Amino acid sequence: MTHDATRLPTTILGYPRIGPRRELKKALEALWAGRASVEETEAAAAELRARTRRRLNALGLPAHDASIPSASSYYDQVLDAAVAVGAVPARFADVVGADGRVDLQGYSTIARGRGEDAPLEMTKWFDSNYHYLVPEIGPDTAFRLADDRAVREFAEGLADGFLTRPVLVGPVTFLLLSKPADGAPAGFAPLSRLADLVPVYAELLRALAAAGATWVQLDEPALVSDVLTADTAAVAAAVRQAYGALTAVEGRPSLLVAAPYGDLGEFLPVLAGTDVEALALDLVRGAVPAGPVPGLETKAVLGGVVDGHNVWRADLAAALAKLEALRPLARSVAAGTSTSLLHVPHDTADEPQLPERLRGWLAFADQKVAEVVALAAALEDPAGAAGALQASAQARRDRLGAEGVVVPAVRERLGGLSAADFARSDYAVRRAAQDGVLDLPPLPTTTIGSFPQTAEIRRARAAWAKGELPDDGYTAAMRAEIDRVIALQEELGLDVLVHGEPERNDMVQYFAELLDGFAVTANGWVQSYGSRCVRPPILWGDVTRPAPMTVDWSTYAASRTAKPVKGMLTGPVTILAWSFVRDDQPLGDTARQVALALRDEIADLEAAGIGIIQVDEPALRELLPLKAADQPAYLDWSVGSFRLATSGAADTTQVHTHLCYSEFGEVIGAIDGLDADVTSIEAARSRMEVVPEIAAAGFARGIGPGVYDIHSPRVPSAEEVEELVRLAAASIPERNLWINPDCGLKTRGYAETEASLRNLIAATRAVRASRVQEGAAAH
């Protein structure tokens, strides 16, 4: 087929990489555990890539016109870009081989760290539950084409009979997502290195062209984020500079610049003004331009009308209408997805246990590819596509009318809420009440909830799920683990204990399994980071709580100790953020339904004698809209739903919350608005960066900035922890300061957990003792 740069093929921006049965996860973890060689791991990954090409072809994406993306990764696409351009931090210089390349072992080391060498920082990828690794760029980072994996994988496809479309993180987004390397001068912006980086991309484009690539996709999602593009003029200049240079590369492939996760806003005319051949627009989060955009009439445009973020079947008629509206504005229009399909599971056919009616409402990645193909056919021949359009409309009607989607009792309860249901007494009143009943030392110590999820626990859960382990055997196994966790915490000398969450497969899925209105999948794995996956539940109907969800586990744990045991719940915003949510009502309404279920759980925990209850909201920041204009409304409903969940608690009940996995600077006002008595927040990894900000914001309740980074197996010394405690104590009054790790310990092993917590306690005791001495000296 001859290449036509004026028309895009029908395509998707990316496809799940982990494999329908998590083949890549298993291959990587075997390598890391020393059970497989690099060659075996690479062979497993190559087989998965080959299967993916065939699958996409069978679903209707042609093999020979660059329809099929070549977008695999062994860990993360941003790390891939860093390795490709030679941006390996100095502490990992030794993993670069004599040939200048980083092999899979070295690549894994950069991703996962080793000994004292911390891995690249991990952070949220836009408003998704995927996490990328943050490149470290300094004034001296020596950019060079260090890795040509994109070329090799393109060639692999070609040899296999598929002319694919390589997908790379674009140069502007790469630098906007990077952070200054250690030692960079104050105020250094990685974007200032664009002129040095672009020639490497140019070289890569030449190599891809030489290998036969006709189209290359460069992902520039940073351009839809108000925060990343705050310096609009500088970013616009960067876009012009980068794409001016890349389009001038002689003999290059045609370029598709993709802008998933939102509306390009003022960057649309900037990109349209460059000489790239094609743009991919997110028409699910963003809108069809209201009128002509200078330059767009020269571009092939991929209309991202099939939602890459959610699992409902598309409304094909509405999607087609958007594509038709786009037609007069562009040179040509093709159908596509709004984002990569990385965020959805592979195939609804892998879920035979789901009720058939529900399954009929869903589109996972494979079904979405079929939707894109159907839309492409409809663009050519609307009459011929009438059947597909009608079927999609019927599926939506069936969903919206199904029993359980609207539960009158839930609607009545929500309708009857008043301001009083969102507010507790003044903090001073609560504080006095809690101080009266809780006998806590200064600088109280606690953990965030989970203890290591051992292989035995996972095996017991798997056996129970398969019916091989009866209920009482499973309960006994989990209780034995609770006994161990309680005994360990007592021995360590922690003040507020947890039950350890052994019964939870995941902090959201666990609750979804126990609430009505949710469905859970058997194989619906979605990559969260590296080899780690989650199975987001599907929130399809009004939410109710048929029975208490955590009371038995918490009361069992409390019965094993005289110390206070903290009840442990996941908050409404996080439950929504990590589920596929219904799209037929505002998110705030759905959040309030979940909040009411949690409110009832809190009442039951209190009635059972649990006096401290933590409601985790690690995803509060994740759902923050990328556009500043949309943020106030979000913060209003998200904070409101947390308050609705927690404000039924008695004054004497100490409500904790916990936040992690994000930078929280932007939402400190909202964290204050949650009105929790104690907030634990990730801080160790950034060496307490957030603490002065919290103090400056006037946050005057309990606060536990994490003093132990749980993301790596490294055991911090007592001295290190003590230093962080003292840093925190410099900004936070002692009566409000709690000592805890950054996050839960579920991904850690027992050996490092025990050693780290021991050091955390020793550090706390040292600070307590010196404070007592200082106090005595002052008198």
Ligand SMILES: CN1c2c(nc(N)[nH]c2=O)NC[C@@H]1CNc1ccc(C(=O)N[C@@H](CCC(=O)N[C@@H](CCC(=O)N[C@@H](CCC(=O)O)C(=O)O)C(=O)O)C(=O)O)cc1
């Ligand atoms: C805090 N984080 C979370 C996010 N999203 C969530 N929904 N949950 C989170 O906790 N987003 C932000 C971060 C991301 N962090 C993580 C951290 C760790 C994981 C992780 O470890 N995932 C596990 C899967 C967890 C799970 O669901 N386990 C189940 C099933 C276990 C399983 O695979 N069983 C095997 C059989 C086991 C055996 O026989 O030994 C099987 O089914 O084949 C369970 O424990 O029951 C992972 O393995 O990737 C994710 C996100």
Ligand SMILES: N[C@@H](CCS)C(=O)O
């Ligand atoms: N309570 C949870 C919070 C994780 S964000 C845990 O400890 O794993």
Ligand SMILES: [Zn+2]
């Ligand atoms: Zn956490």
